Amino acid sequence: MNHQNFVSSKFNKYNRFIKSVLDISVAAIALLFFSPIMLAVAIAIYFRMGYPIIFSQPRPGKNARIFNLYKFRTMTNECDAKGNTLPDDQRLTSFGKFLRQTSLDELPQLLNVLKGDMSFVGPRPLLVRYLDRYTTEQARRHEVKPGITGLTQTKGRNCLSWEDKFKLDVWYVDHWSLWLDLQILVLTFFKVLKQEGINQEGYATASEFMGNTEQKGVQTKVIS
Numbered sequence: 386m387n388h389q390n391f392v393s394s395k396f397n398k399y400n401r402f403i404k405s406v407l408d409i410s411v412a413a414i415a416l417l418f419f420s421p422i423m424l425a426v427a428i429a430i431y432f433r434m435g436y437p438i439i440f441s442q443p444r445p446g447k448n449a450r451i452f453n454l455y456k457f458r459t460m461t462n463e464c465d466a467k468g469n470t471l472p473d474d475q476r477l478t479s480f481g482k483f484l485r486q487t488s489l490d491e492l493p494q495l496l497n498v499l500k501g502d503m504s505f506v507g508p509r510p511l512l513v514r515y516l517d518r519y520t521t522e523q524a525r526r527h528e529v530k531p532g533i534t535g536l537t538q539t540k541g542r543n544c545l546s547w548e549d550k551f552k553l554d555v556w557y558v559d560h561w562s563l564w565l566d567l568q569i570l571v572l573t574f575f576k577v578l579k580q581e582g583i584n585q586e587g588y589a590t591a592s593e594f595m596g597n598t599e600q601k602g603v604q605t606k607v608i609s
Contacts, residue, residue, distance in 0.1 A: 400563055408505055412498040423492050426457055426484065433480050434461055439493055444510035447530045452502040454510055455493035459484050488577050494533045506566040507532030508554035511594070518596035519551075526554035529561065536565075539572040547594045 416423075430438045437458060444454040459481030477485075484490040497503040503510065510531035516524075536557045537550045545553075557565070 404504065404563060404566065405501070408498050409501070411505065412495045416495050416499065419492055419495070422489070426489055426492070429480065430458055434458060434478065443513050444531070445513055445516055445527060446502050446510060447527060449516060449527050451513065452497065452500075454502075455496055457484055457490040457493060459490050491533055498533065502530070504530040504532045506534060506569050508535050508557065509537065515594050518594060520597050522555060523551040523597070525558055526551060528558050534569060534573040536569055539569055539576060542576070547592075548597075
């Protein structure tokens, strides 16, 4: 490693340390600030849908390490006559739609940031079953912590194709900086106000990622 690369590497590690400190510090402050809103949302969910109030689901984080993602519940547990869970669009309540449109359902992820599972900015944590469907390049999105928001959320969110989402995720991994994170946070704020790209046409959120049609997905090691 030459001197220039060594200095660049140390600078990058220093920036990532600052990012981690800022994540935890801001998450703690944000939890205190938003606690009245979170309490109000929790009470509303209880009276409209009952328990559970918080939706928890295993998701892959940095290096595909599995953690439990927290969100406010937006769907009922309704089943059909055979006991099978109804499709998402039939279980998504009007209040749940409101929570998603305003991104209030994401507030519990402040706990994930505080625990160190997530960052404020990074590729969104997707489903565990997607891990073995990624190409080698797509799997690089797990080289950094997942985020509450990310570059994809500022460029179209669920209106984008999976291929475009993953290209943006990998671009973020390669070009990350504190300045880029700040820009993404500001853009996210305005996207939330405009309520753009919340769902893909014909879906409650987005279609299932079935893997790359041109290249077989590679197995990503899962760390539990």
